[in-house]
Amino acid sequence: MNNSEWPLWEVFIRSKQGLDHKHVGSLHAADAAMAMQNARDVYTRRLEGVSIWVVESRHIHASNPDEAAEFFDPAADKVYRHPTFYDVPESIKHM
Amino acid sequence: METLAPDLSPEAQFQARIDADLRIEPKDWMPEAYRKTLIRQISQHAHSELVGMLPEGNWITRAPSLKRKAILLAKVQDEAGHGLYLYSAAETLGTSRDQMLADLHSGKAKYSSIFNYPTLSWADMGCVGWLVDGAAILNQVPLCRTSYGPYARAMVRVCKEESFHQRQGFEIMQTLCEGAPVQKEMAQEALNRWWWPTLMMFGPKDADSPNTEQSMKWRIKRFTNDELRQKFVDMMVPQAEFLGLKVPDEKVRWNEERQAYDFGEVDWEEFWNVVKGNGLCNHERLQARVQAHEEGAWVREAALAHAAKRKERAAVA
């Protein structure tokens, strides 16, 4: 084994104008320009995208699954944030 | 992580999530054996895509028409893509592509034995697409729902792209079978060679497959080897008949009671022999991969060195 492995990059693709970029996978590249071209060659061979983002994987900070409970559970009981929480009289339209 | 049963041990919680058909994601807790099994399975799958480029790749330069050449090149290129998606999925488990390749090159990691058979005629391109990719699809479609998220997502992409592969193979076979007698002979001869090795692709009989039970429990495998093999035979025998070809197994006949085809026994001695590395092309295939990797080392190093120089210059400026 040698140490010539290129860094890992994450690839995000906008599939068409008006949509968000979505994570599609990863690849290896020596620099950002190459990562961009590799992403084009690997992930858009079938017209999958109109725009590409690449970011070196080591720059991504991810939430910790062990903290998922304190992160996400507190949102569960805030039902008043959702429109369905409120009763609107039948006769009221457009609300 | 969604906690289904907070009072249970991590192992039991993990299994509860799997049983509820929830996906496991890279940073979630997982049993070490699950991680190891996945790395082995996904990397083996990735290696199969990579090595699988070779038997078809050697016909790209001999494809009989410009259209066929373009299709074959695009197909083999897809396999490189599939290998890449799968290596990436395995990398989320904490291994590196370099490590996986080192294991392939040293013979520690395996790849599908089917690629250790030689491709000898143009009809082999038909058989590889029609039979081998057909078998691969049967294996792969259930994996789109496999328990490990990155693997499942990679498989969705693979399966989406794979669907043209089998069709192009069948189209090659159909063109040959509707062509001159010499072409039909070519098709039959190729089928004779590829039929049994393709049946071996589903792995040993369930009784001889010790990992199956645990893998099914973890939902990284969703059907047993024998189930898939039967499915394959049921699917392929009518297609061979449609082509006017004969499957090289005297024991193939429709079983009304089982509503399935009976078929003969795979030559398991040959199977294990090829798995152990004694197939006709084992040596060449591995050698070709090692050579490509070694001869590419200076290219990869140069790109890294150049990127480092650029960064340095940008920092100074």
Add this chain to the structure above:
Amino acid sequence: MATPDLSPAQLAAPAYPAELRSQLFQYVLQLADTSLILAHRLSEWCGHGPVLEQDLALSNIALDLLGEARSYYQYAAELEGRGRTEDDLAYLRSAVEYRNPLLVEQPNGDFAYTVVRQFLFDNFHYQLLKGLQNGPDARLAAIAEKSLKEAAYHLKWSSEWLIRLGDGTPESRRRLDKAIATLWRFAGELTTPTPNESQLQELGLVPDYAALLPAMQAHVAHVLAEATVPLPTAPVAQLGGKTGRHSEHLGYLLAELQYLQRTYPGLTW
């Protein structure tokens, strides 16, 4: 599959006088052979690239060129009007009938050879397509318009790799220098017109190479400077491919390419 969308008016081969038609046929055939042979060479990399990502990149370039070649062959077949198909033209002509320049038939060698060969070709190809795109022949203009986008990407790819190899490690530089020393002598043929090309250029039907040269030279100077590689002193150009005098490499390439069609004549695959 590879033919760009063309209007019916563009599809009908223009009403050229017979002699001009035959000259244009030769020219289009030369374009077709060039793209095919280079695509074939690049496709030899498939499965053997230095890294998986570049395996995909090389195949993409090969597929672009193959598609372009098919468009040219189809047009050439129509210009000729003798009922030959794209496959007849590609598979049933011998080496001396092939009209590609020597550069594209040179073997892949190592990755540096492939990059230098590609760079020299892409730099020419890109400028040529720009010219063809604005030329009077509607069919060629349409093919060029589609291919130009691909060629722009190819040129970016090969330029960036040339820079990486030149300004990478001592090893990559050594290999790049060797590739340049071997392949640079084939660059001149690309822009040296054959008598047929000269006549078509005089008629204004195809781009004048002299007009392409300044942009080509500027790009070479720019990329080599980035790569920290001195500009090679112009070697004596090797000519011949475009008039059918090929290097020995082409015969082997065609033997492989044409093997099935030659072994089983007249069948459909």
